[in-house]
Amino acid sequence: MSRLEQLFIKKKKNILNIYCTAGFPALNSTLNIISLLAENGADIIEIGMPYSDPLADGETIQSSSNKALSNGMTIHKLFEQLKKFRSQNSFLKNKGVVLMGYMNPVLQYGFEKFCADAANVGIDGLILPDLPEHEFETEYGAIIKKYGLDFIFLVTPETSEHRVRKLDKLSSGFLYAVSSSATTGKEKDFNAVEIYLQKLQSYQLKNPVLVGFGIKDKQTFTTACKHANGAIIGTAYIKAIENSNNIEEITKNFLQSILN
């Protein structure tokens, strides 16, 4: 059983997943941020692999990605930094850690080598929003599976029930429910989000569901958790640490403001 599966068996509600771009705000901050997020109550940590053309991202994550790239972050450096991260901090032993990114840098790294190296450093799963399900089924899914990684598909309010079920079947670990059809960092109408999440709930899917895009504080987190297993916070956390010179303090306060 994968670490993500075990995690959702132990804890079914209020799963908190925090996203941070690797190499942001500084080239070497990632390992520290992962530890801080784990110590302060995040259940899953999503590490963004920066890309020059992040189509699904709004301004905040575009700019953290640009900063990370100008800091010199690459997939090679990230794996170098992540070596032995599991054993460096006891809080991290049972936390889920997933990589999020776009296909092109992964293809240049070499898809199979990428999966092998990710599994080797202790990554649990992958979120690659521009890997289509056709190519997943015919080419890449088998490689991902071979290295024991979970693969997480996205669904949106525009995704038909038939397709939600298909993507749920192809996914493992969890399913990523995008709260509304939008890039990251846009304001959301939460009434509509609730109705959508109730609909997803009624499908009784195989995978736990985490809600992402537009989750930014205690209120939106709590609302999302009412109808899903948990939620993913990205833009709001990046904004919090963007201009801070005390990441320890900010991270602690940020997580407390959501969990307490």
Next chain:
Amino acid sequence: MINVMMPANKGTYQQPDIFGYYGKFGGAYIPEMLHKNVEELQNNYLNIIYESSFQKEFQQLLKDYVGRPTPLYFAQRLSKLHNTNIYLKREDLCHTGAHKINNTIGQILLAQRLGKKRIIAETGAGQHGVATATVCALKGIECIVYMGEKDIERQAPNVARMKMLGAKVIPAKSGSKTLKDATNEAIRDWINNPNDTHYIIGSVVGPHPYPDMVARFQSIISEEIKKQLKEKNNIEIPTHVIACVGGGSNAAGAFYHFLDNMSVQLIAVEAAGCGINSGQSAATTQLGKPGILHGSKSIVMQTEDGQVIEPHSVSAGLDYPGIGPLHAHLFESGRAKFLSATDDEALNAAFELAKLEGIIPALESAHALAALHQIKFKMNDTVIVCLSGRGDKDLATYMKVLDI
């Protein structure tokens, strides 16, 4: 009798497979947020565009509004210079001044039939933006054009034209502030407006079905070339077809009905910028590797780490780090020959055409003309150059050269 667009040959260079692949290039590498819109297009585009009412309106507009067929002009003095027979396909005489409008007419009719109320587009040189703003004015539909901040500066006349036509021009401020970034912004807009918006892509790029759809709308170029050669000179096929390649739509259109006839040499000309190895270039097939950009697998200029490289060309319409998947396949299979012309070669070719033939070409098209100097022709060859656009928009650049 209405003229109907010729259908594609199946299982050949013309037509991708059902997943949008030309050989190993193509597909639809899009986030789920775009899936519904892209799938709607995939499921409907062929049915809609071959419907007789669509073809009737499309052909009528191409004739009465765009001014088609565009002339196939025998360029006597240019031919003499190269000691062969050169014909210019005069896409520069289309309404709005470039081939781009063949595609925007097609896509606006499609968008109407899909019930869309809002049009978005990206533009580099501004020709596609103007062509989109034009058809939106024609149909009374809201139009938003994304354009790189750098291109807004160097293509000012086209920005003014778009505004006069009622379009909103939004500067793309990310990355290199050129065509690639304008395309990113347009895609993000589409993600944020999933229900009422159609994205009119300006070239044979993007997720399936865009490359195939745009190629079909542009295929009118080679359909006419074929007819005109036959009528004028009783020539069945040319020996060479030469076109510039940014994303590759004018080239796709000029090549289309010759793709499966191996005796026609297809020559695609990319922008070498300051030189292939100068670090300031846009010659994608020379400098790129297989990769994914804007929703399809193709050849992409990128670093070892898979970050997209900011290209350079004096011509905003060729300043793009990718090419359409059809062209990636034509390159890889060797079906088309890929050449490149530098900024200076293109500028010289533009002045040469102006003086020899009294035609001021767009800087993009000047790259195709520049390639004439790189090819050895026989005296009885029939050479077609796709003159994709006129040079009015580039006068500021041309004037800089004149001042020296």
